[in-house]
Amino acid sequence: MEHRLWSSGASDKNKAMVEQLQRYGVIKSGKVAEVMEATDRGLFVPPGASPYYDSPMSIGYNVTISAPHMHAACLELLEKHLQPGMSALDVGSGTGYLTACFALMVGPEGRAVGVEHIPELVASSIENIKKSAAAPQLSDRSLSIHIADGREGWPELAPYDAIHVGAAAPQIPQALIEQLKPGGRMVIPVGTVFQELKVVDKKLDGSVSIRDETSVRYVPLTSKDAQLQAN
Numbered sequence: 096m097e098h099r100l101w102s103s104g105a106s107d108k109n110k111a112m113v114e115q116l117q118r119y120g121v122i123k124s125g126k127v128a129e130v131m132e133a134t135d136r137g138l139f140v141p142p143g144a145s146p147y148y149d150s151p152m153s154i155g156y157n158v159t160i161s162a163p164h165m166h167a168a169c170l171e172l173l174e175k176h177l178q179p180g181m182s183a184l185d186v187g188s189g190t191g192y193l194t195a196c197f198a199l200m201v202g203p204e205g206r207a208v209g210v211e212h213i214p215e216l217v218a219s220s221i222e223n224i225k226k227s228a229a230a231p232q233l234s235d236r237s238l239s240i241h242i243a244d245g246r247e248g249w250p251e252l253a254p255y256d257a258i259h260v261g262a263a264a265p266q267i268p269q270a271l272i273e274q275l276k277p278g279g280r281m282v283i284p285v286g287t288v289f290q291e292l293k294v295v296d297k298k299l300d301g302s303v304s305i306r307d308e309t310s311v312r313y314v315p316l317t318s319k320d321a322q323l324q325a326n
Contacts, residue, residue, distance in 0.1 A: 109135045112147040116167045127170045130199045133228040136163065139192035139220075156213045158314055160190050161261060165311070169259050169282050170196060172294060172308065176257035176280045182206040184253075184274065186245035187261035187316065191220030195229035197257070198238040207232065209240040210249050217242050245316060248274045255279060262316035263290045267305070277301055284313040 113131045116122045122131070137146040140160060144152050151159040161169075170177070170193075177183055177200035185194040188209030198207035207229075211217050217240050224233050224240075232238035241249055245260065246268045254276035260283035267283055272295065275281050281295040291307040298304065 109137060109147060112136065112149075112163055115149075116164060119164075121164045121167045122171065124171055124174050126200070127167060127174060130170070130196050131163075131167060133199055134192065134195050135227065136192060138226045139190040139195075139223050154190055154216070156216060158187075158189055158213070158216070160192060161313075166193055166196070168292075168309070169193070170200070172282050173257045173259060173280060174200070177201055178205075178256075180204045181256035182252065182254075182276075183208070183257040183259070184249055184255040184271075185209045185259050185261065186248065186271065187211060188220060188240055189216055189261060191224045191240060193259060193261065194220070194238065194240060195224050195227050197259075198229040198232040201237075203232055203235055203237045205237060206252060207238045208249050208252050208255075209238075210243040210245050211240065212242065212244050214242050246270065250274060258282070260284065260316060261313065263287070263311075263313040264316040267293065267295060268316075272297070272303060282308075284311045287315070 110132055113128050122128050140146040140152055149162050149164055151162045154160050179202040181201045183197040188194045188211045194207055194209035220240055248270050253274035256276050256279045258281035263284040275297045277297050277299045279297050283293050284290045285293050290311050292309050292311045294306050294308050296304050
């Protein structure tokens with residue numbers, strides 16, 4: 096449930112949605128626009144939803160898929176760390192949308208990894224990706240989705256040039272900082288009632304700098320049981 100950037104955000108096609116995000120200055124990068132055009136959001140939202148409307152949507156299990164402007168903003172923040180051949184981790188991968196975008200950015204020579212602790216979402220996200228432009232990378236395993244506690248990341252394929260966290264943590268999990276490659280960047284919402292989207296840069300000497308990008312509202316990064324019991 097992030098803040099909406101504009102109220103009349105409905106657009107009937109994926110391309111029109113991307114063009115609107117460009118008009119509003121959310122998308123500045125040609126590469127981000129290209130990848131979001133190639134990854135049809137309509138394949139990644141539940142049936143009956145309005146996939147191109149600029150609003151987060153429930154995907155069941157007390158989880159939402161972020162609004163298009165938040166996905167665009169995160170892709171913009173991570174673009175330099177999603178170059179061909181690089182590796183990316185998407186924590187709380189949900190319907191698989193952003194993981195698919197990451198895969199297209201890093202290409203088959205790179206690696207895109209999604210982790211999600213709800214098995215049903217992992218299964219449906221894989222089916223979504225199979226219908227999308229990222230399908231070949233699922234086949235060649237340069238894109239993979241795993242059932243795991245996102246707070247622990249996915250150490251098997253660490254370190255990562257880019258890490259995106261799609262749920263808010265009370266503080267930045269140490270495991271994710273450790274899995275960030277020197278020179279890499281993580282984008283993570285942090286906070287409980289009030290949340291800030293934080294940009295975490297790990298310098299080449301291993302030191303870490305953190306800055307606030309914007310105020311946001313995400314579901315909590317928590318255990319599977321706590322999430323399923325949330326009201």
